[in-house]
Amino acid sequence: MKDKEIEKLIKAEVVRQSEGLEMIPSENHTSTDVLKALGCRLTDKYSEGYPGMRYYGGCEVVDAVENLARDRAKKLFGTTHANVQPYSGSPANQAVYFALLDPGDTVMGMDLYFGGHMTHGLKVNFSGKWFNSVLYQTGKDGYLDYEAMAKMAVKEKPKMIIAGATVYPRIFDWEKLKAIADSVGAWFLADVSHIAGLIVAGEHPSPVGLADVVMTTTHKTLRGPRGAILLCNGKESTPLKKVERQRENLPTLIDRAIIPGLQGGPHNHQTAAIAVALNEAAQPAFKTYGQQVVKNAKTLANELTNRGYNLVTGGTDNHLMLIDLSSKGVLGAEAEKALGKAGITVNKNTVPFDPRPPFSPSGIRLGTPALTTRGMKEAEMVQVAGWIDQAITHSADDKILNKLSIEIKAFCKQYPLPA
Numbered sequence: 001m002k003d004k005e006i007e008k009l010i011k012a013e014v015v016r017q018s019e020g021l022e023m024i025p026s027e028n029h030t031s032t033d034v035l036k037a038l039g040c041r042l043t044d045k046y047s048e049g050y051p052g053m054r055y056y057g058g059c060e061v062v063d064a065v066e067n068l069a070r071d072r073a074k075k076l077f078g079t080t081h082a083n084v085q086p087y088s089g090s091p092a093n094q095a096v097y098f099a100l101l102d103p104g105d106t107v108m109g110m111d112l113y114f115g116g117h118m119t120h121g122l123k124v125n126f127s128g129k130w131f132n133s134v135l136y137q138t139g140k141d142g143y144l145d146y147e148a149m150a151k152m153a154v155k156e157k158p159k160m161i162i163a164g165a166t167v168y169p170r171i172f173d174w175e176k177l178k179a180i181a182d183s184v185g186a187w188f189l190a191d192v193s194h195i196a197g198l199i200v201a202g203e204h205p206s207p208v209g210l211a212d213v214v215m216t217t218t219h220k221t222l223r224g225p226r227g228a229i230l231l232c233n234g235k236e237s238t239p240l241k242k243v244e245r246q247r248e249n250l251p252t253l254i255d256r257a258i259i260p261g262l263q264g265g266p267h268n269h270q271t272a273a274i275a276v277a278l279n280e281a282a283q284p285a286f287k288t289y290g291q292q293v294v295k296n297a298k299t300l301a302n303e304l305t306n307r308g309y310n311l312v313t314g315g316t317d318n319h320l321m322l323i324d325l326s327s328k329g330v331l332g333a334e335a336e337k338a339l340g341k342a343g344i345t346v347n348k349n350t351v352p353f354d355p356r357p358p359f360s361p362s363g364i365r366l367g368t369p370a371l372t373t374r375g376m377k378e379a380e381m382v383q384v385a386g387w388i389d390q391a392i393t394h395s396a397d398d399k400i401l402n403k404l405s406i407e408i409k410a411f412c413k414q415y416p417l418p419a
């Protein structure tokens with residue numbers, strides 16, 4: 001690379017990722033094939049529109065790329081339609097609002113401080129500013145409270161209900177959520193950004209066939225490049241023709257919301273990399289991967305519980321866990337910092353009904369997707385739990401944290417990033 005300043009930083013990031021344990025549950029390590037697709041000439045090409053109907057010439061090749069990505073997405077998730085153009089998860093959610101709602105309409109989403117995403121109606125987000133958002137919380141036990149949600153829906157009459165989370169360690173009951181949406185005639189958006197890889201692996205039920213629209217990011221458990229996919233069923237899309245807001249027209253409504261509604265040219269290198277990741281996710285090895293992600297999370301959760309940690313809902317069904325550290329007398333931010341010094345990357349997080357403010361919450365969130373990609377299994381999770389416990393117990397002792405970081409660095413050499 002001629003740009004030595006950036007080259008040095010890229011190398012430094014690779015070293016950081018290699019020598020430490022990435023335990024932020026929304027992160028993963030992509031394959032070199034995905035990286036190759038991301039760093040290729042497809043990025044040079046403009047192609048506003050959809051395959052076969054572009055506003056630019058020279059789109060024969062990118063048409064084939066996008067068709068492949070769409071076909072693979074439809075096959076993997078079992079829908080008749082897929083839009084692979086969203087730049088990332090947040091714009092993909094924005095497109096669903098644009099497709100199905102008008103400004104000022106009521107939407108019902110999960111409160112950010114209970115595990116929802118900003119785009120599910122947070123008041124400082126577009127979804128809470130341009131729409132009338134009403135936010136549901138979990139019960140005291142950290143589980144979704146479907147009865148309270150059903151009551152809220154009847155009272156608020158939302159036009160759309162969003163389910164899905166950035167921090168929810170349990171299974172979503174899609175049937176119950178669909179029944180709640182149906183009871184008030186609301187659209188139902190399932191945001192499976194975090195769990196898409198687990199759905200593909202058969203480790204979490206799929207909302208396809210129940211939710212009107214399914215949105216997933218492609219870079220979390222699905223292990224692809226940054227990006228997102230919108231999935232739905234209905235009549236074949238006619239992006240050049242305006243249609244009514246009816247269920248059968250969802251493919252057209254979604255496509256028209258992405259362009260001309262919200263975005264310009266698709267990122268063709270990103271589309272190619274998504275196609276590569278979807279093909280990888282369709283292989284038998286990915287099923288094994290998804291199963292191991294969950295086994296690892298359950299092992300880690302048990303080990304931490306045995307060491308006296310208080311896990312929200314008492315454990316996990318998926319790839320992540322939320323730890324309430326208040327009984328340990330350590331703040332989330334302190335734990336995040338101490339673990340960081342030891343070489344374990346996590347993030348501080350609010351816990352349900354957190355008495356502390358969001359910028360200094362009581363908990364931390366951690367997960368197993370990235371470590372599992374590196375080949376770690378249950379035995380390694382036992383070891384990792386021990387390190388986490390030591391780092392949190394000695395969060396003010398830099399000497400111990402430094403010793404841990406040396407141990408962890410040596411351990412990580414056995415588990416290289418995908419080659």
Ligand SMILES: *Cc1c(COP(=O)(O)O)cnc(C)c1O
Nearest residue numbers: 088089090117165166191193194
């Ligand atoms: C990550 C995530 C998003 C947004 O994805 P970005 O690509 O970061 O914009 C949306 N919803 C949920 C539930 C997520 O976890």
